[in-house]
Amino acid sequence: QVQLQESGPGLVKPSETLSLTCTVSGGSVSSGAYYWTWIRQPAGKGLEWIGRIYSSGSSKYNPSLQSRVSISLDSSKNQFSLKLTSVTAADTAIYSCARECYYDRYGGIKVDSWGQGIPVTVSS
């Protein structure tokens, strides 16, 4: 059974870059069957899909964050990472990594595994 675990600093200063890593065990980020995804949830608010990366390295981002976000893959470490630049207090949230998979041949997708989430606070 695949497991995902987020790691990174819990406190980031405004205007700096938030960097998080997701370590995958029980599965390979090189597998062509999955997308590797980041999702966040600010306190008291709903979940926000940040973006995802495929094993080929192709990525897709939420347009609301596109100018500040990048997701990368490190197959040698079986990890994928999130970088969010120029952070503000509005980026304070619990950040979760997850795995998306297709459930049918028509493009239906579900999140079949989630990490526990890591709280990140943006504050000076």
Add this chain to the structure above:
Amino acid sequence: DIQMTQSPSSLSASVGDRVTITCRTGQSISTYLNWYQQKAGKAPKVLIYGASTLESGVSSRFSGSGSGTDFILTITSLQPEDFATYFCQQTSSTPYTFGQGTKVEIK
């Protein structure tokens, strides 16, 4: 982005009750709607995908229905382990969006 309206935001129910949670989308998404359960301090898990398909290993107390813009998650005979937060997600088009969540509490 596709807007998601989930209701209610919270509800109180007793063991054995039938519970329904609704999710409405701002445009038609066919059946590209998933439901998740999240317990405090735990990672979410998928219950229903494709609007009505039960995830393997999930109790048959859970069922999903709907298509287009209106969807329902039903829990028949609520059990103690079902007290949690439930949320919907559309995967019709990126950016995927989520409902605000429904917290199911013990009455």
